[in-house]
Amino acid sequence: MTEHTTRTAEGAPTAADNAPTAAPAVSPAEAFMAESAAMAADSAPEAAAERVWRNLRALVLERNERRKETAEALGMSFFRIKALRRIAAKPSRLSELATELASDRPYLTLVVDDLVKRGLAERHPHPTDRRCKIVSATPAGHAVADRANAILGSPPPALLALPPADLAALDRITAVLTTDG
Amino acid sequence: MTEHTTRTAEGAPTAADNAPTAAPAVSPAEAFMAESAAMAADSAPEAAAERVWRNLRALVLERNERRKETAEALGMSFFRIKALRRIAAKPSRLSELATELASDRPYLTLVVDDLVKRGLAERHPHPTDRRCKIVSATPAGHAVADRANAILGSPPPALLALPPADLAALDRITAVLTTDG
DNA sequence: AGTAATGATTCTGTTTTTACAACCATTGGA
DNA sequence: TCCAATGGTTGTAAAAACAGAATCATTACT
Structure with a gap:
């Protein structure tokens, strides 16, 4: 499981390294042949x-990888772009954003502050729980998120x-x- | 091209959002039907x-996404792991690493310094060009890179x-x- | 009512990353 | 040989990200 990789194993895969041995899509018979040998099931x-x-x-x-390109095009760090895209897709509470972006609440307060300063996000009161604040995207925020999605989503x-x-x-x-x- | 996304377009795709309309793999006939309509080719x-x-x-x-998990398991930032994996896969000059990791030479000097301090990488003289230094992984470096690959590469x-x-x-x-x- | 728990914020500090200028050794070519 | 270009290093400054304690308002529970 932890056998040493050869020099060319990961970074620069050779032709034989990332290709199946034959044409397994057409005939998956070799799999059974191999199974009938000494290998596990x-x-x-x-x-x-x-x-x-x-x-x-x-x-x-x-x-x-277009993180850098996107960040440069939109003039903000990719983490903020990620947060904005998440907010634009679904307005959420701050703690939800923190957990889903694998970060913590204090830092997200900072990030959302920045997005608000840029006019891209807004804080709204939660309908029932006055402790929570729902963060949503402004029209300008949606536009920026769409620009990000256009870059990142182009196949x-x-x-x-x-x-x-x-x-x-x-x-x-x-x-x-x-x-x- | 830049039409506004709806609230649930990107972050939380609905069932209809990430699935083809029918079963295009079995019968690609609907594609031609759509083509025969008013759409572009x-x-x-x-x-x-x-x-x-x-x-x-x-x-x-x-x-x-297992960057965080890997970084925590190996006790170093993911960028260093990325650099180490790259070095383990193929010893290279510093400038090569810098361009391939989308960073700059000064920062890679720093990162390689850290890897050397940890006993995971070594600097060797270039056989012909004495300006260059070839950075390669030590056995311990290969072991750590393999651990990273085991985590990141598990399907x-x-x-x-x-x-x-x-x-x-x-x-x-x-x-x-x-x-x- | 009183108390613990929660959600967001503020504060503080550290690490990581980015960016750029300057420098030295070496190489390659004019 | 002289000079421009290259490769790596050093230094500096700043932004970005991570992390934890402490605070305040609100809510949930007993």
Whole structure:
């Protein structure tokens, strides 16, 4: 599990490193062949899942990292952009934002203060609990959040260049992956 | 392009928001039907690509964000972990690391200093250019990088729970997506 | 009513990251 | 050989992020 990686294992995957051995989509027979050998029952699917996960992370985190670009375009730190997008998507209490953004309440008070100063967010009283404050986005805040979403949400060229059948397959599978958890 | 998002557009996608309209993987016929209507030639694939991209980002960035967990487990900031993983994968010059980690040389000098102090990295002279210094990982550095990779590289449960045929399809398609660009 | 718990804020301090100027050693070419 | 360019380091300043204690108003519980 913790065997040493070779020099080229993670950062610069070679051609054989991120590709399945043959064409598992067409005929998943080799999996059973491997299973009939000396391997554990689900070791081959697990290896495939690890390979898929590594490639997905590379696609999202390395090849299409647009945090910096977005932050520069909007003139604020990416954390604030993240907070604003979250607020624009769903007005919430401060503590909710803190937990969902993996931060703490004091810092979010600061961040929301900044967003309010910029005219992008507002604090509203909670309808029933007067301790809470609901943070929501102003029209200007929604506009900025939309600009961020336009940048971050534009699919990479590789995705657009995919054969329609593959894209459709991805569409269906990723929908499944994001519904349950 | 910059139309206002509704309140629930981005942060909390509803069931209809991240799923294709029907079952496009089985029968891509509706795409042509839509095309035969008043839409542009490739607007339906583009919409699918955007939906796929949004779901992929959600999967990697929201549902399986393990930066904090990894940083806490290894006792160093995630940027240092990223640098160490990069160094362990491929010894490089400082300037190379700086550009690939989207940072600058002075800061990487600092970060490498810290990794060296921790006994995880070493500076070696460049074989031909005495200005350069090749930064590589010590055995202890490789061990830590492997621990990070074990955490970050473990696929999410949803991926492991996928039907073998879907996983195989993902395996093939993601390999294509990460080879060219 | 009294008390504990909660939500947000304020305060304080530290670490991390970004950015830029200046510097030294070395290299490559005019 | 001289000079511009490169690679790494040092130094400085500031923003950004993380973390914890303490405070205040409000709420929930007994």
